[in-house]
Amino acid sequence: MATMFERYGGFATVSKVVMAFYDKALDSDVIGVYFENVEMPALIDHQTKFISQVMGGPASFSDDVLERVHAPLKINGAAFDEMLSVLQETLEDFDMAEPDINTILGELRARRSRVVHA
Amino acid sequence: MMNLDNINTLLLESAGVGLALLDPDGFDILMSNRRFEEWFPDTVGLGKSVDQVLENIDLDKLRSKLSADKPYTFETSFQMKRRSVNLAVTCSRHTHNDAAVVIMECQNISKMKELEYMIESYSKMIEKQNRVLQKEKERTEKLLLNLMPKSVYQELKTFGVTTPQRYDEASIFMLDFVGFTDMAIAQDPAGLISELNDIFTAFDRIAEQFGCERIKTMGDAYMAVSGIPEANPEHALNIARFAVLTLRYIKRRNSVHSQKWVCRIGINSGPVIGSIVGVQKYVYDIFGPGVNLAARMETLSEPEEITLCEDMHRLIKNEFHFSERGEIEVKGFGKKQIFTLDAARSAVQMSNDDMIDNLPI
Numbered sequence: 245m246a247t248m249f250e251r252y253g254g255f256a257t258v259s260k261v262v263m264a265f266y267d268k269a270l271d272s273d274v275i276g277v278y279f280e281n282v283e284m285p286a287l288i289d290h291q292t293k294f295i296s297q298v299m300g301g302p303a304s305f306s307d308d309v310l311e312r313v314h315a316p317l318k319i320n321g322a323a324f325d326e327m328l329s330v331l332q333e334t335l336e337d338f339d340m341a342e343p344d345i346n347t348i349l350g351e352l353r354a355r356r357s358r359v360v361h362a
Numbered sequence: 363m364m365n366l367d368n369i370n371t372l373l374l375e376s377a378g379v380g381l382a383l384l385d386p387d388g389f390d391i392l393m394s395n396r397r398f399e400e401w402f403p404d405t406v407g408l409g410k411s412v413d414q415v416l417e418n419i420d421l422d423k424l425r426s427k428l429s430a431d432k433p434y435t436f437e438t439s440f441q442m443k444r445r446s447v448n449l450a451v452t453c454s455r456h457t458h459n460d461a462a463v464v465i466m467e468c469q470n471i472s473k474m475k476e477l478e479y480m481i482e483s484y485s486k487m488i489e490k491q492n493r494v495l496q497k498e499k500e501r502t503e504k505l506l507l508n509l510m511p512k513s514v515y516q517e518l519k520t521f522g523v524t525t526p527q528r529y530d531e532a533s534i535f536m537l538d539f540v541g542f543t544d545m546a547i548a549q550d551p552a553g554l555i556s557e558l559n560d561i562f563t564a565f566d567r568i569a570e571q572f573g574c575e576r577i578k579t580m581g582d583a584y585m586a587v588s589g590i591p592e593a594n595p596e597h598a599l600n601i602a603r604f605a606v607l608t609l610r611y612i613k614r615r616n617s618v619h620s621q622k623w624v625c626r627i628g629i630n631s632g633p634v635i636g637s638i639v640g641v642q643k644y645v646y647d648i649f650g651p652g653v654n655l656a657a658r659m660e661t662l663s664e665p666e667e668i669t670l671c672e673d674m675h676r677l678i679k680n681e682f683h684f685s686e687r688g689e690i691e692v693k694g695f696g697k698k699q700i701f702t703l704d705a706a707r708s709a710v711q712m713s714n715d716d717m718i719d720n721l722p723i
Contacts, residue, residue: 259480263473270444280444284472285479292480293487303487 247300248344255296257338262292265334274326278317298351311358320362328352380468384412386428386455389421389464398468401442401449412466416440416451428455428464437471448472510638510646511575511591518638526637532589533601533631533674534648534656535574537565537608540624540665542582557621558582561612564721568607573600577648587648590636598631598677605629605668606682606705611721613666626667628660629703631674651695658692659700668703675701682708 249258266288270276279287293303294310328349335345380398382391382405389412391405399406402415413419418438427434433454439446449468456463506515517524539545545554565584566576573596574588586604589597605627616622632652639645655671663669671692675684683704692698 255480255484259477263476276444281446284446285476288476289480289483293483302491 248347249296249299249301252299252338252340252344254301255292258296258299258301259288259292261334261338262288262295264337265291265331268330268334269327272326272330275323275330278319278323295348298348307355307358310355314359315361318362319360321356321360324356324360378470380449380470382406382412382466382468384453384464384466386462386464389413389424391415392463401440401447401468416449419451424453428453431455445472448475506644509644511636513591514636514638514646518644524638526635527591528633528635528650529590529593530633531593531595531597531631532587532634532648532652533597533629534634534653535586535588535601535605535608536583536628536656536660537585537625538581538583538660540626545621557619557623560722561615561623564611565608567721568611569604572604572607573597574604577646585648587634590634590648598674599681601629601631602668602670602674602678602682602703605703606708609666609668609705624665626660626663626665627669628656628658628663629668629670629674630656630659631677632656655692655695658695662690662692662700664702668705670701670703672699672701675699 252258266279266284270279290305294305297303297305331352332345332349335348340348378397380395380401382394382398384390385392390409391412392407394402394406405415411421413421416438417440418436420436424434433452435450435452437448437450439448441447448471450471451466451468453464453466456465503515506518510518514524514527562576562579562584565586568574569576569586572588573594574586575590577585577587579585586601588594588600588604594600609625609627612623612625630652632650632655634648634650634652636646636648639647655673659669659671669687684701685704687700687702689697690700692700
């Protein structure tokens with residue numbers, strides 16, 4: 245059976261989703277500040293691979309790596325929730341099916357404790 | 363302000379591109395479109411020179427390019443709220459109603475930069491995966507090459523099937539151990555197999571030195587061949603030398619180990635057919651009268667001897683010492699003159715003995 249990653253068109257689609265996501269995220273007053281002075285091309289690249297991974301595509305980040313890169317950012321729970329809602333909105337903009345959106349958000353929620361450190 | 367009536371306002375206001383008109387002498391910003399103002403508010407008509415607004419612009423270079431009637435291009439970036447925006451800028455000189463003006467076009471290339479980064483990153487990822495795949499392929503190939511000759515492997519790879527090949531000029535070596543099942547070490551199967559493995563590994567290395575190739579082992583039996591798949595005019599000599607050295611190796615090994623291995627060897631020269639057997643489980647095997655006769659020779663062989671018949675004797679009689687056993691009825695082949703190759707008296711170069719010395723025993 246094709247993975248979600250394959251069904252939605254692979255990296256080409258995921259990279260568009262992730263770029264659109266950061267466009268929204270930068271405008272958000274809750275999480276925008278986390279992305280100030282960040283090298284966006286690298287961040288978008290990593291995030292594309294990560295989202296691809298949770299959609300069943302190639303590339304892999306271990307949860308330990310996830311924790312290591314987020315720990316110094318002292319991200320709080322509210323920011324994490326905002327990130328989820330911005331992502332949900334973006335995924336809906338791309339007409340992804342609700343069960344698929346829930347799968348992706350579920351994968352992210354499962355890693356909450358690795359990302360939130362405040 | 364200059365008269366800009368016949369400049370297309372729509373173009374000026376065009377969505378993606380930031381446009382500004384510069385004074386050709388001091389490069390002050392005279393006018394700009396909406397997009398440019400979004401990026402750089404409060405710059406028009408304030409006598410601001412463009413280098414006060416854009417980083418990275420080299421006014422000397424700009425001046426020299428424009429006086430040569432060439433466009434000046436550069437990349438720059440600025441911070442817009444939280445975003446870092448990358449611009450590709452082109453400045454060019456135009457004349458309008460005999461007055462010179464510099465048009466500055468700014469393209470937002472942030473997205474392009476992000477895509478470039480991603481393309482590069484994915485190319486690297488794919489290259490890495492390709493290298494892994496390539497390695498895996500080489501490993502598989504190496505495994506398959508252990509199972510069959512290279513030419514057969516290539517045939518299999520190209521056509522998906524192989525045809526059995528007949529080789530008229532080939533020699534075959536067969537060995538087994540006398541009383542293998544009764545050997546004391548049979549109480550310790552793991553130890554026995556480990557010793558057998560050592561011996562057969564040593565055989566493989568000797569075979570390699572003499573243009574022979576192991577076809578298979580079956581229990582305590584070892585079968586090797588020379589002259590296939592590549593023809594080798596020395597196939598009979600190769601197999602005979604190989605037989606002499608395996609025998610010497612076993613004797614040397616027995617002299618230092620408590621476990622004594624007693625082998626018998628049959629060798630023969632004759633036609634064989636080489637073919638892959640099986641579809642899912644490939645085995646490359648050889649068949650034919652040459653093989654059958656070698657097997658008969660092994661059966662006829664006394665312990666620690668190398669037995670052959672007239673067919674092969676004819677080919678190597680000048681190179682080795684033999685003792686005659688006379689005519690014996692060989693099942694399926696009729697009467698054959700049988701010989702024993704005298705390994706001790708046959709001078710296979712001493713350098714080859716050194717080779718045996720270097721093998722683990």
